[in-house]
Amino acid sequence: MITPQFSCSQTEDSIIITLYCPSIRAADVEINVDDTLVTIHVNPYFLRLNFSNPVLEDEESSADYDPSIGNLTVTLTKENKGQIFDDLDLLAKLLAPRRSTQDPSPAIEVLSVENRPEDDLVTKAEALSLERDEFAEAEENDWQLPQKVPGELPPLNISVQSHYGFLDMYSGYLRHATHTENEINELGDAAESCTKAERRAKRLKHEDEKFDEEHYMADFVDDEYIQELIQWVHPHVSDPNPFEYTEKENAEMLRLPRKEYLATEVQTHNLYLTLITLLFSYMYDSRTSQHDPTSESAWTICNLTPSFTALDPPISSYYTGGCHTFSEDELQETLVPSYRRSLTFPLYRSFALSEKCREDVASIFRKGKRTVMRCLLEMKYILDHHEVYYIYSKVWLNDFCVWIQADASDDILGLIGKTLTDFKVDKASIGWELEELEAAAKRSMELQSDSDDETDGESDNS
Incomplete structure (x- = not known):
């Protein structure tokens, strides 16, 4: 399907869509309106627009085709007459798909996890290890176990391919x-x-x-x-x-x-x-x-x-x-x-x-x-x-x-x-110490100026 050249304008009561569709049959034009979404299809052209406010296809709506210039003009009624539709000149925004209303957040939430037998075994093993290896050290240090704030983990990179743009x-x-x-x-x-x-x-x-x-x-x-x-x-x-x-x-x-x-x-x-x-x-x-x-x-x-x-x-x-x-x-x-x-x-x-x-x-x-x-x-x-x-x-x-x-x-x-x-x-x-470089450049200019003045003075005396 071909996206035709188009433009949109508005009056107080209507939205006017003008499409350039040369050499078509006006009887084959299909127009569908669903709230803010408007689709216009006539082989080989297809146009889908998503407006900022809802429109209606009612008795006041119309579609006219001028074969001499190839323009199809579709007029749709604003659901709320007098409402201003923003950004009708931002064509890419009108062509953008309707935003999904679904929540993109995960649908599964873990509420609780019951202890498994193997988890108990791990816990007991860790306790035994603490008793054997660390209790003696703790007793020697008046039960003050050495501690430090854990460092930040390096970023996890599971692919050699980096993304950009x-x-x-x-x-x-x-x-x-x-x-x-x-x-x-x-x-x-x-x-x-x-x-x-x-x-x-x-x-x-x-x-x-x-x-x-x-x-x-x-x-x-x-x-x-x-x-x-x-x-x-x-x-x-x-x-x-x-x-x-x-x-x-x-x-x-x-x-x-x-x-x-x-x-x-x-x-x-x-x-x-x-x-x-x-x-x-x-x-x-x-x-x-x-x-x-x-x-x-x-x-x-x-x-x-x-x-x-x-x-x-x-x-x-x-x-x-x-x-x-x-x-x-x-x-x-x-x-x-x-x-x-x-x-x-x-x-x-x-x-x-x-x-x-x-x-x-x-x-x-x-x-x-x-x-x-x-x-x-x-x-x-x-x-x-x-x-x-x-x-x-x-x-x-x-x-x-x-x-x-x-x-x-x-x-x-x-x-x-x-x-x-x-x-x-x-x-x-x-x-890069720009101020120092500029100061050095100024001193160089002053020295050059003083040198030129001395040369001019010697020439005048001679």
């Missing part, structure tokens, strides 16, 4: 990464087997090895062009027009997978943090290319994203429950890897430029999930058209685009954006 749903995509000219893969052949701790350790080591003090100081001293980049305004931030997806964006959304995600609260919390790092990489490339992607854009985006290059997304160590609160400590923990990478790998390495990218991310978050979605679609388009880095679109961006529309909250995005606006990353947390 959106909600750790993927594996196998990097099995032959070293043979595909994947220049951003920092894990090498171990990408499929590294633990999360090993990934982070390899990432930090690679960043420390690649950081170039001279490059950073040179960009700090000669920053004329970087200042021009900082002054540039991103069109998604400044656009005052009402939001409307383009035909290209609608077509891209229709190609997204149909998935439903059963994420826990802590997983959802970490997804928002990962989204910050994705948009930071996108904003750095957009700002340095003036929103005109180059042949290096895919490399730049991937290299600046820890969850791509080292499969190391941010995992909050400050999470205390609920995904509506984001502390400055965890935002610092989230952004520091992005800052480190922006000061290590791309052409322009400026802390001020990184700060501007953070401000861009804050502005995009404040605008809500539609603008966030637009940025992700642009990012996805860049990676989809790269012969190697498209895999990161498959394991991260496809799912993020679906999740943003169906599950992300504009309120939470706005809260993160507001927090990021006034937030500052501490230079000392980067770990």
Whole structure:
């Protein structure tokens, strides 16, 4: 079956669904309405939509087909007339399956376990062992048995295969990464087997090895062009027009997978943090290319994203429950890897430029999930058209685009954006003594200036 191109709109009393279905027989159209679920079938097209509120197929409903343009228009009555249906422009959300109402928790609960004869034997044997081996020691130490708090058990790993990507749903995509000219893969052949701790350790080591003090100081001293980049305004931030997806964006959304995600609260919390790092990489490339992607854009985006290059997304160590609160400590923990990478790998390495990218991310978050979605679609388009880095679109961006529309909250995005606006990353947390490097660069500039003045004075005296 083919999912047709479609759009949805509403009046005070009705929902209007317009499908592009050329060369069909209007008499063959089948429409079924079940509360919020609407299915429309006419060979070879099939469309299933799940609305936020219930609709009815009654006497006021209708279906009209215009063969001259191939449009089938279905009008359904709102069960509660005057009710506003949200997110009719988020096509992937409308296509998402209806959520299951079943409780996913285990259906079996162990209430009690009666002692078995063999359990009694074990207990008695342990008691005998204590009497023989430990009572004598206890008596010598005035019955003070030695004690210590048990250490934390190492994580149990029963498979050599590690998972990564959106909600750790993927594996196998990097099995032959070293043979595909994947220049951003920092894990090498171990990408499929590294633990999360090993990934982070390899990432930090690679960043420390690649950081170039001279490059950073040179960009700090000669920053004329970087200042021009900082002054540039991103069109998604400044656009005052009402939001409307383009035909290209609608077509891209229709190609997204149909998935439903059963994420826990802590997983959802970490997804928002990962989204910050994705948009930071996108904003750095957009700002340095003036929103005109180059042949290096895919490399730049991937290299600046820890969850791509080292499969190391941010995992909050400050999470205390609920995904509506984001502390400055965890935002610092989230952004520091992005800052480190922006000061290590791309052409322009400026802390001020990184700060501007953070401000861009804050502005995009404040605008809500539609603008966030637009940025992700642009990012996805860049990676989809790269012969190697498209895999990161498959394991991260496809799912993020679906999740943003169906599950992300504009309120939470706005809260993160507001927090990021006034937030500052501490230079000392980067770990490379940036303030000392900048002070040394300033002293070098002053010495150079004094030397030039002395030379000019000697020339005038002569």
